[in-house]
Amino acid sequence: MKKTKKIAVTGVMTALAMVFGYIEFLIPFDVIGVPGIKPGFANLVIMAALYTLGLPYAAFISVFRILLSFLLFGNVTSLLYSAAGGVLSLAVMFILKKTNLFEKIGVSTAGAVAHNVGQLTVSFIILSAGAVVYYLPVLLLSAAVFGVVNGLLLKLILKRTDKIFKT
Amino acid sequence: MNKTVIRDIILVCAVVIIALILLVVFNINKTDGAVFEITVNGESYGKYSLFTDRTINVGGICEVCVSDGEVYMKSSTCKGGDCVHSKPISKSGQTIICLPNGVVIRVLGESEADAVI
Amino acid sequence: MILIFLAASLLSCSQSLSRFSVTYTDVFDTVTTITAYAKSEAEFDKAAEAAHEELLRLHKLYDIYNEYDGITNLAALNRLCKDGPQKVDIDIENLIKTGLQFAEITNGKLNIASGAVLKLWKNCRDDGYGVPDEELLSRAGEHIDYHSVTVENGTLASSDGDISFDVGSIAKGYATERAASVLKEHGIADFLINSGGNVVTSGKKPDGDWVVGIQDPDDSAGIYKKIKVPGKAVVTSGDYQRYYEYNGERYSHIIDMDTLYPARLYRSVTVVCDSSTDADALSTALFCMSMQDGMALLKQFDAEALWILSDGECEMTEGFSSYE
Numbered sequence: 001m002k003k004t005k006k007i008a009v010t011g012v013m014t015a016l017a018m019v020f021g022y023i024e025f026l027i028p029f030d031v032i033g034v035p036g037i038k039p040g041f042a043n044l045v046i047m048a049a050l051y052t053l054g055l056p057y058a059a060f061i062s063v064f065r066i067l068l069s070f071l072l073f074g075n076v077t078s079l080l081y082s083a084a085g086g087v088l089s090l091a092v093m094f095i096l097k098k099t100n101l102f103e104k105i106g107v108s109t110a111g112a113v114a115h116n117v118g119q120l121t122v123s124f125i126i127l128s129a130g131a132v133v134y135y136l137p138v139l140l141l142s143a144a145v146f147g148v149v150n151g152l153l154l155k156l157i158l159k160r161t162d163k164i165f166k167t
Numbered sequence: 168m169n170k171t172v173i174r175d176i177i178l179v180c181a182v183v184i185i186a187l188i189l190l191v192v193f194n195i196n197k198t199d200g201a202v203f204e205i206t207v208n209g210e211s212y213g214k215y216s217l218f219t220d221r222t223i224n225v226g227g228i229c230e231v232c233v234s235d236g237e238v239y240m241k242s243s244t245c246k247g248g249d250c251v252h253s254k255p256i257s258k259s260g261q262t263i264i265c266l267p268n269g270v271v272i273r274v275l276g277e278s279e280a281d282a283v284i
Numbered sequence: 285m286i287l288i289f290l291a292a293s294l295l296s297c298s299q300s301l302s303r304f305s306v307t308y309t310d311v312f313d314t315v316t317t318i319t320a321y322a323k324s325e326a327e328f329d330k331a332a333e334a335a336h337e338e339l340l341r342l343h344k345l346y347d348i349y350n351e352y353d354g355i356t357n358l359a360a361l362n363r364l365c366k367d368g369p370q371k372v373d374i375d376i377e378n379l380i381k382t383g384l385q386f387a388e389i390t391n392g393k394l395n396i397a398s399g400a401v402l403k404l405w406k407n408c409r410d411d412g413y414g415v416p417d418e419e420l421l422s423r424a425g426e427h428i429d430y431h432s433v434t435v436e437n438g439t440l441a442s443s444d445g446d447i448s449f450d451v452g453s454i455a456k457g458y459a460t461e462r463a464a465s466v467l468k469e470h471g472i473a474d475f476l477i478n479s480g481g482n483v484v485t486s487g488k489k490p491d492g493d494w495v496v497g498i499q500d501p502d503d504s505a506g507i508y509k510k511i512k513v514p515g516k517a518v519v520t521s522g523d524y525q526r527y528y529e530y531n532g533e534r535y536s537h538i539i540d541m542d543t544l545y546p547a548r549l550y551r552s553v554t555v556v557c558d559s560s561t562d563a564d565a566l567s568t569a570l571f572c573m574s575m576q577d578g579m580a581l582l583k584q585f586d587a588e589a590l591w592i593l594s595d596g597e598c599e600m601t602e603g604f605s606s607y608e
Contacts, residue, residue, distance in 0.1 A: 128209025
């Protein structure tokens with residue numbers, strides 16, 4: 001892909017990631033009365049970027065989305081949570097992808113788990129509450145479910161948009 | 168099926184199995200609690216009995232309500248409202264957390280006494 | 285995988301008894317909590333309310349500040365005693381008899397006829413200010429002779445017209461024991477009743493024995509020591525329960541009948557014993573006597589005790605450590 005195209009796509013993806021993130025925030029996903037179960041569709045965009053544009057661009061989209069969301073809607077604590085989740089998730093996905101040992105569903109799931117673990121760790125530190133670990137089972141299960149869903153969606157989307165990302 | 172797909176499946180299954188094991192481990196020791204503690208950003212705000220019905224206003228940030236041996240978040244200034252939507256808790260170790268406000272409601276374990284005199 | 289999840293949730297629901305608890309604040313001027321395991325909330329409510337009724341009945345009977353229509357309680361007796369022998373309810377007779385026995389054994393350290401002195405201190409405590417006038421105190425001290433009291437066959441009499449009964453040191457223990465019987469009569473076998481520091485336990489919890497925490501004298505939210513006392517009664521008398529501070533000193537509610545001033549030997553004394561009435565009486569008495577005398581007294585009742593001293597250290601009888 002030509003660089004100028006990459007940059008343009010990056011812009012679009014950043015906006016898309018932000019919109020997905022905001023929609024998730026608006027719709028309460030209160031399954032079984034436990035908070036923190038989100039589909040992570042913004043993650044889907046990051047992953048798409050990782051697979052089509054490469055790490056630098058994916059990283060940019062992730063960071064920029066977090067910063068912009070913070071400036072527009074959030075507070076410092078939400079920034080910390082997003083940052084922890086986003087950075088860890090991207091790092092894990094990049095490493096896993098690089099090993100070529102896993103496919104998109106695996107990478108997606110690993111990324112979702114990393115995202116949740118990152119956020120859990122931050123909450124552990126901020127709240128000084130060992131009790132947060134009790135949320136781990138639910139977060140892991142949710143990460144598995146949505147990891148698979150997002151992985152499948154990613155495969156689908158990339159198949160359809162294959163031509164767009166070719167040049 | 169190629170090796171990568173198999174590895175994907177193994178990864179997802181591993182995550183699920185770990186989650187279920189943790190679920191069992193955490194739930195085996197579930198005992199009814201008698202006292203719960205409210206902490207704000209790590210600092211203890213107070214310990215209360217689960218068996219005295221009342222509503223506690225936590226520094227204007229949120230309202231914690233105790234009723235019928237359970238405690239839940241009645242209202243909160245946070246935007247998401249996850250905490251308010253959480254189900255009431257009563258077993259030792261259970262928690263309701265309001266992340267944005269840093270408030271944690273935790274039912275204390277059986278290490279606490281049934282009566283203090 | 286769903287099966288594993290189901291198995292996990294079933295494990296946690298293996299108990300057929302559920303824990304219930306209710307708190308009453310209308311008896312003995314303190315907080316009374318009944319915690320029990322029962323098959324249903326309905327079963328628990330019925331039993332607890334019956335126990336509460338009994339507590340209320342005894343509360344009214346032993347009340348020395350208010351009189352109630354239709355019953356001749358201690359408040360009325362305090363007023364009527366100077367007019368001669370009075371007919372009394374069996375529960376008053378029993379309590380006073382027990383009280384007099386304890387007065388004998390403790391040489392007056394526990395004295396249910398010391399209302400005259402206790403009243404003076406209560407007034408100051410209610411005001412949160414001052415100490416009773418020396419004159420008044422010593423004069424009151426002349427009217428606390430329990431030897432002047434006789435109670436037999438439903439009749440109470442005293443040769444001292446100014447005698448005044450105050451059973452605060454023993455009434456809650458007696459009442460809690462009665463409440464426990466009522467619970468048992470209603471089929472509740474595993475319970476803990478805590479009436480303002482008087483604890484009676486029966487049976488156990490699904491996951492072990494009832495745990496009683498002895499309060500840290502300086503921290504109302506802190507526990508000094510946790511003990512398990514299956515089937516026994518535990519009572520703590522402490523200087524942090526009812527007190528007031530004046531001129532930088534703390535005046536607690538337990539008065540030493542020899543000095544007529546609040547006892548200051550220990551921060552608290554905890555007694556474990558089969559009988560709740562005995563535990564209540566003993567903890568009050570021990571709070572006012574030397575550990576040596578206290579230990580001798582405990583032996584007579586096969587009871588154990590823990591003393592928390594002013595420096596935060598503690599002493600306990602040999603057998604007490606078996607409760608830790």
